[in-house]
Amino acid sequence: MDALGSRxxxxxxxxxxxxxxxxxxxxxxxxxxxRTLWQDAFRRLIANRLALAGGIVILLIAxxxxxxxxxxxxxxxxxNYSAISQFPSRDFPMGTDLTGRDMLSRMIYGAQVSxxxxxxxxxxxxxxxxxxxxxxxxxxxxxxxxxMRFVDVMYAFPQLLFVILIMAALGRGLxxxxxxxxxxxxxxxxxxxxxxxxxxxxxxxxxAARAVGAGPWRLITRHMxxxxxxxxxxxxxxxxxxxIFTEASLSFIGVGINPPRPSWGQMVxxxxxxxQSYWYLALFPAIAIAVVMMSxxxxxxxxxxxxxxRMQQK
Amino acid sequence: xxxxILRRLFWLVPTMLAISxxxxxxxxxxxxxxxxxDAPNANPxxxxxxxxxxxxxxxxxxxxxxxxxxxKNALRGDFGxxxxxxxxxxxxxxxxxxxxxxxxxxxxxxxxxxIGIPLGVLAAVDQNGPIDYVCSFIxxxxxxxxxxxxxxxxxxxxVLGLGVIPRTGGWTSPVDWILPTIALGLGPLGILAxxxxxxxxxxxxxxxxxxxxxKGLSQRAVILGHAVKNGLLPPLTILGPMFAAVGTGSFFxxxxxxxxxxxxxxxxxxxxxxxxxxxxxxxxxxIFLAIMNLVVDILYSVVDPRIRLA
Numbered sequence: 001m002d003a004l005g006s007r008x009x010x011x012x013x014x015x016x017x018x019x020x021x022x023x024x025x026x027x028x029x030x031x032x033x034x035r036t037l038w039q040d041a042f043r044r045l046i047a048n049r050l051a052l053a054g055g056i057v058i059l060l061i062a063x064x065x066x067x068x069x070x071x072x073x074x075x076x077x078x079x080n081y082s083a084i085s086q087f088p089s090r091d092f093p094m095g096t097d098l099t100g101r102d103m104l105s106r107m108i109y110g111a112q113v114s115x116x117x118x119x120x121x122x123x124x125x126x127x128x129x130x131x132x133x134x135x136x137x138x139x140x141x142x143x144x145x146x147x148m149r150f151v152d153v154m155y156a157f158p159q160l161l162f163v164i165l166i167m168a169a170l171g172r173g174l175x176x177x178x179x180x181x182x183x184x185x186x187x188x189x190x191x192x193x194x195x196x197x198x199x200x201x202x203x204x205x206x207x208a209a210r211a212v213g214a215g216p217w218r219l220i221t222r223h224m225x226x227x228x229x230x231x232x233x234x235x236x237x238x239x240x241x242x243x244i245f246t247e248a249s250l251s252f253i254g255v256g257i258n259p260p261r262p263s264w265g266q267m268v269x270x271x272x273x274x275x276q277s278y279w280y281l282a283l284f285p286a287i288a289i290a291v292v293m294m295s296x297x298x299x300x301x302x303x304x305x306x307x308x309x310r311m312q313q314k
Numbered sequence: 315x316x317x318x319i320l321r322r323l324f325w326l327v328p329t330m331l332a333i334s335x336x337x338x339x340x341x342x343x344x345x346x347x348x349x350x351x352d353a354p355n356a357n358p359x360x361x362x363x364x365x366x367x368x369x370x371x372x373x374x375x376x377x378x379x380x381x382x383x384x385x386k387n388a389l390r391g392d393f394g395x396x397x398x399x400x401x402x403x404x405x406x407x408x409x410x411x412x413x414x415x416x417x418x419x420x421x422x423x424x425x426x427x428x429i430g431i432p433l434g435v436l437a438a439v440d441q442n443g444p445i446d447y448v449c450s451f452i453x454x455x456x457x458x459x460x461x462x463x464x465x466x467x468x469x470x471x472x473v474l475g476l477g478v479i480p481r482t483g484g485w486t487s488p489v490d491w492i493l494p495t496i497a498l499g500l501g502p503l504g505i506l507a508x509x510x511x512x513x514x515x516x517x518x519x520x521x522x523x524x525x526x527x528x529k530g531l532s533q534r535a536v537i538l539g540h541a542v543k544n545g546l547l548p549p550l551t552i553l554g555p556m557f558a559a560v561g562t563g564s565f566f567x568x569x570x571x572x573x574x575x576x577x578x579x580x581x582x583x584x585x586x587x588x589x590x591x592x593x594x595x596x597x598x599x600x601i602f603l604a605i606m607n608l609v610v611d612i613l614y615s616v617v618d619p620r621i622r623l624a
Contacts, residue, residue: 153336158599161584162340168585169346245460252462252566253581268466272570275466276482279474286466290459297458 037230037307044306051302054295061292065111074102076109077260085278094284097271106262107284113251113263114244114292117177121243122236124182129189130232134220136190137197148194154187163246167255177256181243192235196228230307237303241296248289264289315612322608326601333600334388334593338381341592348397348587349373371397371589384593394590398582404594408576412598414485415563415575421491422499422560423553430503431549434510438518438545439537449507456504462566465497469570483572494571498564502556506549514545547618554606562599 035043045051064071074080080100088095094103136147163180170176200206209223248265250256257263259270264285271281348371349364359367368374372383387394393404402410437449472479472493484490517523518541526536563577576595583591615621 161580164581164584165340165344168587169344241458248460249462249566253585255585268462272462272466275469276474279470282466283470286463289463290467293458293460293463294454297454301454 041303041306045302048302048305050298051306054298054302057291057295058299061111061295062115064108065115068108068112072102072105072108074105076101076106076262085281088280095278095280097281098274098278103281103284106267107264107288110262110264110267110285110288113174113247113257113261114289116174117181117247118240118244118292118296120178121181121185121246122239124178125185125189125239125243126232126236128182129186130193130225132186133190133193134197134225137194138201138216138220138224140198140201144194144198147190151187151190154184155191159184160246160249163250164253164255167250172255172258174257174261177247177250180250181246185239185243188239189232189235192231193228196231197224200224200227234300234304234307237296237300241293241300244289244292244296264292315615319608319612322611326604329604330597330600331385334385334597335381337593337596338384341587341589342377346587348589373589388593388597393594396583396591397588398586398591404590407579407591408594408598411563411574411576411579414573415568415577416561418491418494418498418567418573418575419557419561419563421495423502423557425495425499426502426506426556427553430506431510431546433503434507434549435514435537435542435545437507437511438514438541441515446511449511452500453504453508453511456500456502457508459500460566461497461501461564462570464500465493465567465570468493468497483570485571485573490571490573494567494573497571498560498567502560505552505556509549509552510545513548514541517541517545520544547614550614550617551610554610555603558599558603558606562595562602 045055078101080096080102082100083092083096084100085098086092086096086100088103092102092104094107096102097106132147132151136144162184166180166183167176170179206219206223209219214223247256247263248268251263251266252269254266254269257266259266267285268282268289271278271285275282349367350358365374372380375383384394391405395403396407399407433449433452437446440446469482473482479489479493481490523536523540526540527533531539563573563575563580565577565581567573568575568577579588579591579595582588583595
């Protein structure tokens with residue numbers, strides 16, 4: 001009983017202290033400075049060194065992608081036949097490829113694709129997965145059963161094979177990669193959102209909101225979604241490296257990005273046959289993929305631990 | 315027990331039917347056709363030639379007739395001939411390539427088991443210590459870094475840099491087995507290590523662990539005799555799907571190291587719309603997965619007498 005009371009106190013705390021009744025004002029003065037959930041999470045995230053390093057690397061790669069036209073020393077698609085397959089040197093810090101294109105410039109532009117796909121695909125995944133999961137979880141019953149059976153069928157089919165099938169049908173291109181990842185990737189988020197919503201349906205504060213007369217739209221957007229947001233954000237963070245991996249694999253196979261636009265996966269796929277003679281051509285993009293994947297994974301781990309301290313790495 | 319196994323084997327039939335049906339529907343529902351050349355700018359085949367091909371492959375019949383024909387032939391072990399590799403039947407192709415993939419996959423899985431599980435146990439014993447950090451680093455590396463990236467690193471370091479391994483690929487002598495095994499095995503190794511660690515941490519909080527320590531057993535006896543026995547049960551469950559995944563070959567590892575396995579057909583047949591080959595490999599994967607799950611369930615009841623199969 002007591003524990004129950006105090007917990008409710010906690011959830012109400014921010015609004016009552018700001019109401020500024022004299023009694024609570026002195027209480028608030030004695031308590032530690034007020035911090036929101038996100039501020040708390042941010043502090044914990046910064047304290048995690050691996051997550052911080054991951055975050056910084058991600059930021060640097062993002063900046064590199066944004067300012068690619070400014071920092072790239074050469075155009076990424078113009079062959080230079082007087083400097084074919086050169087070893088890294090002062091003029092070409094990462095060497096040149098078989099048609100004399102500067103590798104450094106291609107690497108810098110490659111960051112654009114990884115970042116765009118990694119983050120952009122999550123937007124699509126969010127836009128498809130959350131509404132479907134929300135409807136299933138909110139409506140429950142028959143709607144839920146039908147939607148979830150559909151999700152199960154999608155889940156059973158190996159994702160990479162499905163994506164390849166779609167790409168083979170749609171043709172290469174950045175836009176189609178978004179579509180392919182979006183169509184296949186929303187399933188996890190939908191499941192997660194549904195589970196969160198189902199467990200929330202019977203909670204007191206939802207019942208209270210309903211009793212006050214909140215409609216389904218208001219209930220979902222103002223009460224349920226904000227409470228389900230932390231696990232969704234964590235899942236989306238882990239979805240980023242997954243999408244980057246999918247794009248790299250597709251481009252490696254040759255059904256991903258449209259050349260001459262460079263992508264790290266496409267570069268590994270294009271240059272690995274020449275590994276014996278020009279090892280640096282495939283090595284640099286391979287390192288880039290490894291670094292970006294590790295960074296997002298460490299950042300995701302840190303974010304999960306920071307947002308939900310009870311869920312500390314098992 | 316034998317009754318249980320028989321029943322499980324019987325259930326394979328409807329499962330395989332469902333898998334083949336879903337694959338068949340997805341395959342035909344996504345746009346694209348095997349009658350078109352797969353090069354992006356190739357000239358389309360003349361309509362007459364397309365009609366001839368469709369007749370030859372039976373693609374001009376209604377879909378349900380096509381599916382029933384497939385079923386009838388498949389039951390006799392005849393999956394037809396590949397649209398792309400025209401000189402051999404699907405069965406011949408799989409007979410040639412599947413054993414290679416299975417061999418590579420088995421070695422990769424053994425590597426994952428014999429390094430991943432001890433690593434996970436050590437990490438759990440040394441919680442938040444240096445071994446734990448090494449374990450979590452390797453686990454993240456294995457899970458996060460794609461195996462084709464790993465393969466490039468391995469080739470550059472061990473073949474081109476140190477020269478320990480003489481060739482970049484092939485499948486003629488045991489030397490060729492080393493790098494593909496590592497490239498394929500590190501992912502499962504990371505997953506196993508992580509899984510083992512978390513299950514061991516869970517077990518070490520149990521009361522009987524404290525009892526074992528209280529009665530004066532050495533740390534070694536407590537870990538090996540009490541914790542490991544119980545902590546290894548959950549990782550056992552994921553070995554089934556894991557073996558099915560690595561045992562049917564990886565497109566990337568097999569391409570990079572020029573291993574003549576079946577992994578490349580997962581990608582090639584999808585792109586070329588090689589319907590007979592797609593159906594065969596998906597079914598092979600499905601059967602493999604189902605049997606592995608059955609084996610794991612049986613093992614589970616053998617290892618843990620509390621679990622009774624019914």
